Amino acid sequence: MIQRIVLVLLPLVCAACLGNDAPTPNGSELPRERVSAGSAAGLPGTEAPIELPPAARAAYERLRSAERFVDSMVGYDGGLPREAEDLRTLVAADPRGAACKRLFEEASPAGRLLALCGLWWRDPARFDAGVADLRASETAITVHSGCEVFEVPARQIVRLEGAIRLAGREQSIEEWIRANGGRSARLDIAGGGYPRRLLGLE
Secondary structure: OOOOOOOOOOOOOHHHHOOOOOOOOOOOOOOOOOOOOOEEEEOOOOOOOOOEEHHHHHHHHHHOOOOEEEEOOOOOOOEEEEEHHHHHHHHHHHOOOOOHHHHHHOOOHHHHHHHHHHHHHHHHHHHHHHHHHOOOOOEEEEEEEEOOEEEEEHHHHOOOOOOOOOOOOEEEEEHHHHOOOOOOOOOOOOOOOOHHHHOOOO
């Protein structure tokens, strides 16, 4: 049985809580990290090596062993957690989503959920397959959101009843809230709420 540290479901988000914790990317691409010749390191595996710059390679390794899923603001000061910073670094260096796909295949349970957020932006088809793969998972996941730390089944992070459903990847959470009468909104991954916040798209 899953023991919650704080007896809550995924947190509610209101318009007043939506701070600009990272710059909004221009167009449909996250900023890409420049890679100089000879600076990339490959991800091992049975498939073709995936070349990443050192910072993104280090981010990948930390995400691969992630022990928690996070929102974009944690703690009393609402700081950006390392997991979100690492995800942004990885996605910026992974324009085709190959590293996020590999991460989803081999990471810890929490790391797979973070990888799924990257796939939401980089590889919609693989994202949909990942949601289908995890939507019934009962694996207990530690979540850190704001000042709260709690455990829920992975399926509630992937797809939560009543969570927002963004109209495409360009609609912001704030726009969704305005379009829905200003009501508070629950976040999950499938609806795009967590990916947008973790990737700094708000």
